[in-house]
Amino acid sequence: MKNSITDKTIAAIFLGLTIAFIVFSMTNKPFFNWVFERHHNQWSWYLRPLFLLPFCYFAFKKSFSGMLISIFALFTSMFWFPKPEVVNENVVQFLAYEKDYLYGEWNLDKTLLALTIPFSFIALGLAFWKRSLIMGIGVVVVMATGKMVWSVQNAGEPGKSIMIPAISGLFICCGLIYYGFKRFGKK
Numbered sequence: 001m002k003n004s005i006t007d008k009t010i011a012a013i014f015l016g017l018t019i020a021f022i023v024f025s026m027t028n029k030p031f032f033n034w035v036f037e038r039h040h041n042q043w044s045w046y047l048r049p050l051f052l053l054p055f056c057y058f059a060f061k062k063s064f065s066g067m068l069i070s071i072f073a074l075f076t077s078m079f080w081f082p083k084p085e086v087v088n089e090n091v092v093q094f095l096a097y098e099k100d101y102l103y104g105e106w107n108l109d110k111t112l113l114a115l116t117i118p119f120s121f122i123a124l125g126l127a128f129w130k131r132s133l134i135m136g137i138g139v140v141v142v143m144a145t146g147k148m149v150w151s152v153q154n155a156g157e158p159g160k161s162i163m164i165p166a167i168s169g170l171f172i173c174c175g176l177i178y179y180g181f182k183r184f185g186k187k
Contacts, residue, residue, distance in 0.1 A: 011064035014072045021075055026102065034079070036099055040091060041081035042165060048077050049144070049169025052124070056136060056177055059128035060184060067125055093158035094151065101154070116146065133181045137174050144170040 025032045038044070051074035058066025104110075120143045127136035148166050151159035 007063055007065045009065075011068040014065065014068035018068070018072045018075055021072070029103075032099070032103075036078075036095055037083045038079040038081055040087045040095060041084045042088075042091065043081045044078055045162065045165035046169065047080070048074055049166070049173055051077065052140060052143075052173050053176055053180070055121070056124065056128045057180060057184075059125040060131065060181070062129060071121060088161065090158040090161040094155050094161045097155040097158060113150075120146075131181075133178065136181075137177060140173055140177065141170065144173075 025035060051070050055067050055070035055074075058064075058070060120139065124136060124139045124143070127139055144166050148163060151162050153159070
């Protein structure tokens, strides 16, 4: 499906859905709170990094639609799991910090920091589009490290609650990306 009209049309639809999800989340506080209640379920924290795998695969296969569907799934996976009955206090505090951060005042620094997210996905997509394993794994490492550093630097001790999911996701992603690249790269 690479570079076809259908691929680009589906990609545009999922780009629109992703933007709509973000805008709706940021402008509808009850929905945002509902999403974050489910995001307290740490299974979503372990699942979300794994969406980098299909993203990388579809970039390798030069499928815009696959890449954008993967991004949509990554963003919406925050609420795929039920609200947990018991939540670690550090998780509660960290997600409260993230909510306050997202709903707080937006200045130039915060906007530029937020732009690192789409730029990271563009860099990751380009790495695998160009079939560069080293660059791709490098981008994944920078993305995970950036999230961990931001979390601890800004939220303090509660920010450490993402370390195990982020590090395990990083190792799993890097290992499977390496395996997949070697497997698909030979064809």
